[in-house]
Amino acid sequence: MEYETIRGEEIPKIGLGTWRMEGATCRNAVSTALDLGYRHVDTAQAYGNERQVGQAVATADVAREDVFLTTKVWPMHRSYRDIVDSVHGSLARLGTEYVDLLLIHWPNPIASTREVMRALSDVRSDGLTRHVGVSNFDTDQLAAAQNDAGAPVFTDQVQFHPFQPQSDLLDYCREHDVLLTAYSPLAHGGVVDDHVLTELGAKYEKTPAQVALRWVVQHDGVVTIPKSTSREHLEENLAVFDFELTETEMALVERPSRVRTGVSRLRGRFER
Numbered sequence: 001m002e003y004e005t006i007r008g009e010e011i012p013k014i015g016l017g018t019w020r021m022e023g024a025t026c027r028n029a030v031s032t033a034l035d036l037g038y039r040h041v042d043t044a045q046a047y048g049n050e051r052q053v054g055q056a057v058a059t060a061d062v063a064r065e066d067v068f069l070t071t072k073v074w075p076m077h078r079s080y081r082d083i084v085d086s087v088h089g090s091l092a093r094l095g096t097e098y099v100d101l102l103l104i105h106w107p108n109p110i111a112s113t114r115e116v117m118r119a120l121s122d123v124r125s126d127g128l129t130r131h132v133g134v135s136n137f138d139t140d141q142l143a144a145a146q147n148d149a150g151a152p153v154f155t156d157q158v159q160f161h162p163f164q165p166q167s168d169l170l171d172y173c174r175e176h177d178v179l180l181t182a183y184s185p186l187a188h189g190g191v192v193d194d195h196v197l198t199e200l201g202a203k204y205e206k207t208p209a210q211v212a213l214r215w216v217v218q219h220d221g222v223v224t225i226p227k228s229t230s231r232e233h234l235e236e237n238l239a240v241f242d243f244e245l246t247e248t249e250m251a252l253v254e255r256p257s258r259v260r261t262g263v264s265r266l267r268g269r270f271e272r
Contacts, residue, residue: 027056046105072103080115101133102131170222
């Protein structure tokens with residue numbers, strides 16, 4: 001495993017995302033990931049699987065303090081009281097006294113950013129989370145959240161893959177010491193049949209997905225949380241630290257495309 005250091009905290013470059021994982025499938029995937037060496041697990045109130053994630057963490061042969069655990073507040077909780085109450089509910093379902101990172105899941109246009117960030121900052125002061133952050137915020141929204149927060153904004157979790165490199169946002173995050181957490185790094189499977197990734201994979205004896213993950217983690221200031229439920233794919237996702245793309249190859253992989261990003265989003269909406 002490689003790590004990214006932000007504000008004195010070391011975060012594993014690769015963690016496990018749990019979107020659309022349910023029941024025993026979710027619990028088993030988290031347990032397998034922790035057994036393989038994953039130490040960053042991401043969930044959310046909206047996923048409906050915090051209980052299963054918490055059960056897997058609790059029964060793993062890994063100390064709780066060694067797992068960087070993230071959850072996200074449902075954006076419809078927009079009042080101070082609702083946000084605080086929802087965090088207590090998350091902790092109860094997760095079976096833990098704190099999370100390592102608490103995010104607001106999406107910007108809510110009818111919510112007060114100041115009230116939302118004040119609630120996150122206060123639960124941090126109360127010891128319910130070690131860090132706070134945002135998800136799916138663009139650069140302007142992130143800047144507003146930083147301005148209104150009473151605690152440092154630790155990360156912005158966004159979709160980030162070769163067809164949506166988020167260059168402006170990444171530059172801003174680096175400048176302001178904010179970690180970029182990449183979800184959907186494989187573009188919901190869109191990288192699998194890509195000819196550039198296939199050719200590079202043949203060169204390094206890696207799959208196209210592994211090349212895409214290597215492209216993501218090779219960025220400074222970026223960590224990623226690919227989703228997988230099979231042991232084989234969980235192992236493959238970790239096997240990206242034994243090769244390195246050249247600067248030319250990094251540039252070849254990065255091909256911003258609104259069409260391919262849009263197709264990726266549609267694929268993600270209907271995947272099971």
